[in-house]
Amino acid sequence: MSGLDQYRQEIDHIDEELVELFLRRMEITGRVGEWKAAHGVPVLDAGRERQVIAAKTALAADPARRADVAELYESIMAISRRQQRGLVTEDAGDPGYAAYVEAVAKARPPVERPRVVYQGEPGCYSEEAAVGFFGKDVSSRGLPWFNDVFTALERGEADYAVLPVENSSTGSIRQVYDLLAQYHYYMVGEYQVKVEHCLMALPGVGLEDIRTVYSHEQGLMQSEKYLDQHREWERVPTLDTAGSAKQVAETGDRTAAAICSRRAAEIYGLHILAEGVNYNSQNHTRFVVVAPVMELRPGRNKISALFRLPHQSGSLHEILTVFAVQGLNLLKIESRPIPGRGWEYLFFLDFTGDLAAPGMDGMLHELSQLASQVRILGNFKAWEDEDA
Numbered sequence: 001m002s003g004l005d006q007y008r009q010e011i012d013h014i015d016e017e018l019v020e021l022f023l024r025r026m027e028i029t030g031r032v033g034e035w036k037a038a039h040g041v042p043v044l045d046a047g048r049e050r051q052v053i054a055a056k057t058a059l060a061a062d063p064a065r066r067a068d069v070a071e072l073y074e075s076i077m078a079i080s081r082r083q084q085r086g087l088v089t090e091d092a093g094d095p096g097y098a099a100y101v102e103a104v105a106k107a108r109p110p111v112e113r114p115r116v117v118y119q120g121e122p123g124c125y126s127e128e129a130a131v132g133f134f135g136k137d138v139s140s141r142g143l144p145w146f147n148d149v150f151t152a153l154e155r156g157e158a159d160y161a162v163l164p165v166e167n168s169s170t171g172s173i174r175q176v177y178d179l180l181a182q183y184h185y186y187m188v189g190e191y192q193v194k195v196e197h198c199l200m201a202l203p204g205v206g207l208e209d210i211r212t213v214y215s216h217e218q219g220l221m222q223s224e225k226y227l228d229q230h231r232e233w234e235r236v237p238t239l240d241t242a243g244s245a246k247q248v249a250e251t252g253d254r255t256a257a258a259i260c261s262r263r264a265a266e267i268y269g270l271h272i273l274a275e276g277v278n279y280n281s282q283n284h285t286r287f288v289v290v291a292p293v294m295e296l297r298p299g300r301n302k303i304s305a306l307f308r309l310p311h312q313s314g315s316l317h318e319i320l321t322v323f324a325v326q327g328l329n330l331l332k333i334e335s336r337p338i339p340g341r342g343w344e345y346l347f348f349l350d351f352t353g354d355l356a357a358p359g360m361d362g363m364l365h366e367l368s369q370l371a372s373q374v375r376i377l378g379n380f381k382a383w384e385d386e387d388a
Contacts, residue, residue: 025076026083033084043084044369049077074318078325085362097368100376103186103294104355110188110295114159116140117152120240123264125193127242129287130162133191144239146175150183153292160188161290166332167195169280170221177336180290180306180377181346187304187378188297189289197223197278200245200270201257207273212236214244215259218285223259225279233257245270286383294378300354302331302382307347308338308373316347318370326363328353331382348377355379 036043053073060066116134118126120142130140140162143149152158163176197219201210210233213220217237220227227235238244241260248258249268257273258264265272288304309315323330332350337343353360355376368374 022076026080029080030083030087032080033087036084037088041088042369043081043088044366046370053077070314071317074314074321075325078321081366082325082359082362085359085366094365094368094374096371096374097365099184100364100368100374103376104296107294107296108291110297111159111291113139115157116160116162117149117158118142118162119144119146119149121242121246121264123245123261123267124240124242125195125261125285126162126164126240126287128261128263129164129191129193129285132193133162133189133287133289134160142240142242146179150179150185150290153185153290154183159291161185162191162287163290164218164285164287166286167218167222168282168284169278170218172334173218174336177334177348180348181336184375185290185292186294187288187380188291188295189380190302190383191287191289192383193285193287195222195278195283195285196261196276197241197259197283198262198265198272199223199226199257199259199274199277200265200272201248202252202254203269203271205254205257205271205273209255210257210273211255212253213257213259214238214247216241216244219244219259219278222278222280222283226274226277242267288378289380296355296379297381299381300379301352303351303353303355303379304377305349305351305367306373306375306377307349307367307371308344309347310372311344315370319347319367322363322366322370323351326359328363352382353379 033043035041053070056073057066057070060069114134116130116138118124118130118140120126122142124142127140127142130138134140143152146163149161149163153161164173165176166172199213210230212234213227214236215223215238219241220235220237227233238247241258242264244258245260245264245268248256249270258270259277262272264270307319309319320330329352330349331352332348334348335345336348337345364376
């Protein structure tokens with residue numbers, strides 16, 4: 001037997017002992033769960049768990065292994081809580097969890113012949129997303145600012161809003177995430193648009209005539225490599241890409257150009273000087289469909305949530321351990337600073353799942369107990385499955 005085989009054999013023997021001890025531990029934690037159920041005690045005792053993890057970590061003589069021991073016991077604790085939640089019935093308790101339960105109870109069916117709003121002028125990518133999600137006959141209109149879109153929902157002037165949240169080249173749209181945190185609305189769907197920027201100007205204008213280029217800040221960033229070949233051009237951000245095309249058309253400025261979609265060029269009568277000026281040929285923007293009321297449409301397989309975590313070491317890792325133990329695929333995590341609270345953050349998470357799935361309710365209850373604040377932003381069908 002080689003030295004490696006001997007080491008592996010020793011590990012196998014140790015693993016047999018570990019499994020036996022783990023099963024014995026789970027038997028005892030099951031009894032603890034039965035006791036908690038009988039006496040109306042909640043599953044999670046965060047203070048007790050921190051004491052246990054600290055005590056077990058201290059048993060490791062090698063300081064380099066203490067973090068590993070802590071991680072091991074965080075997972076064991078999460079598995080134990082999952083077991084006990086099958087035995088213990090808890091009330092709503094946390095306000096975030098109670099709000100989620102109420103939202104699910106009041107969920108509405110999709111609105112027929114909906115009124116849809118988006119940010120931008122006709123011909124922008126947001127309008128394209130609205131048409132793609134709701135169909136070509138959708139009744140939609142553009143508004144100047146992202147905040148105007150949320151206000152339209154608040155006033156009952158629209159049933160849905162279509163908003164960009166992420167671009168594959170330039171990342172998240174921070175203004176939209178901040179507004180999602182501010183307004184207690186729900187994501188009910190998503191749609192993805194391939195972004196193909198064109199440089200356009202008035203008919204008869206050539207590249208040599210251009211002095212200023214207008215576009216949304218995202219359009220300028222996504223076309224940065226092309227624009228760097230023309231450093232003499234001034235780059236001016238606008239409210240949206242189609243709005244920049246409208247501006248060039250209405251001003252009649254023959255030294256100005258816009259970066260936006262081919263459809264915008266057709267709408268505003270501009271001539272395309274260059275196609276595909278975005279540096280990433282696989283440039284896509286993900287849009288979410290937002291409603292003032294939760295909807296649980298067929299085929300939903302993606303959940304979005306917002307968390308504010310305690311300002312203490314390991315709080316984010318503790319939350320992520322719950323996802324790992326539950327076997328849920330974490331698709332995205334985004335952080336945004338909390339105004340007025342230095343170095344504290346809100347976390348937006350997307351993960352796979354259905355709110356109606358067995359065990360999901362208990363998992364969300366646990367997350368609401370671990371986090372300082374939790375909000376479920378929606379449960380909808382992921383874009384990747386749209387054409388499946």
